[in-house]
Amino acid sequence: MTEVQSVLVIDDEKINLKIISDILSDEVSIMLAKSGEQGIRKAIEYKPDLILLDVVMPEMDGFETMARLRHDVRTSAIPVIFITALNDSSHEEKALLMGASDYIQKPLHTNIVQARVRLHLQLVKQRQMLEKLANIDPLTSLANRRKYQDVIEQEWQRAITHQGCLSLLVIDIDNFKQYNDCYGHATGDKVLQQVAMVLAKQALDKGLVARYGGEEFVILLPDHTQEDAAEVARLCMQGVEALNLAYSHEDFSGKVTVSVGGTTKLPNLSCSSDDLFNTADEMLGLAKKSGKNKILWKLPSNPHTIAE
Numbered sequence: 001m002t003e004v005q006s007v008l009v010i011d012d013e014k015i016n017l018k019i020i021s022d023i024l025s026d027e028v029s030i031m032l033a034k035s036g037e038q039g040i041r042k043a044i045e046y047k048p049d050l051i052l053l054d055v056v057m058p059e060m061d062g063f064e065t066m067a068r069l070r071h072d073v074r075t076s077a078i079p080v081i082f083i084t085a086l087n088d089s090s091h092e093e094k095a096l097l098m099g100a101s102d103y104i105q106k107p108l109h110t111n112i113v114q115a116r117v118r119l120h121l122q123l124v125k126q127r128q129m130l131e132k133l134a135n136i137d138p139l140t141s142l143a144n145r146r147k148y149q150d151v152i153e154q155e156w157q158r159a160i161t162h163q164g165c166l167s168l169l170v171i172d173i174d175n176f177k178q179y180n181d182c183y184g185h186a187t188g189d190k191v192l193q194q195v196a197m198v199l200a201k202q203a204l205d206k207g208l209v210a211r212y213g214g215e216e217f218v219i220l221l222p223d224h225t226q227e228d229a230a231e232v233a234r235l236c237m238q239g240v241e242a243l244n245l246a247y248s249h250e251d252f253s254g255k256v257t258v259s260v261g262g263t264t265k266l267p268n269l270s271c272s273s274d275d276l277f278n279t280a281d282e283m284l285g286l287a288k289k290s291g292k293n294k295i296l297w298k299l300p301s302n303p304h305t306i307a308e
């Protein structure tokens, strides 16, 4: 099913809102705002795919509205088409320099408005698709490391602001090189996919699950205490064991397992989000060294490591 795209129209004249709404409402979902202030509020709340913005408005004109939309990270990426009766190329130039995607002159011609809006909505779709591709690991369909880096930065800042805790699990398949050596890379890929599905099932509704690289995954759990996050780690381990992916290799016979390193922190300005990863990764390293197929956790207030 294709998703209906949305357009926010900001114009102080009721009649203009109606005309534009009539021109576009067959193709897109329309939101209306009768001032710059109201338009900015709706843009933040509803995140439309495209904004049509009148230039001449009382109080806050289109240029000021545009400047404020561009300054706010929540709205800065939304494309804006200016609509105006001003027949002055300096205004058009100013709008384009401010980052407007296009400029439509009044009186409005139905076909031209529809064609321009269609074109910009098509560009929005293509951009969204590229963003999606850039953030997804093609083998497992989980988020990739790049997406993880974006989300951890946002969550780190959010946790500082609202003084919440943040938990991270770093999960690595045990002896995966041997598995690949035994059964080949293609079968190894299937294991990666199945493990990814287990992790997604256990944690996708709780936080971000990403393939960090190779056979290593991360699960970022905002607002999860150590107890809550360790429970997620246990469920992931059990889920992987339950896959029952038996294998044997020279001196080893068993099934596919994972090791997990975890940590929970109360983010603050004196440390960075990298510390969270480094600590969990250090725990993973210790779990590997001390026999694998286990969870090791670093407590925030206690330098000792607990074994699960």
Ligand SMILES: Nc1nc2c(ncn2[C@@H]2O[C@H](COP(=O)(O)OP(=O)(O)OP(=O)(O)O)[C@@H](O)[C@H]2O)c(=O)[nH]1
Binding pocket: 139, 172, 173, 174, 175, 176, 177, 178, 180, 184, 185, 186, 187, 188, 189, 192, 213, 214, 215, 288, 292
């Ligand atoms: N099939 C497959 N294998 C991968 C992929 N990415 C990384 N690997 C393999 O994962 C293996 C990781 O090997 P190591 O880093 O030695 O780790 P390990 O054998 O799991 O050993 P421990 O981590 O100590 O348990 C290597 O053989 C990589 O080739 C992938 O996309 N597909």
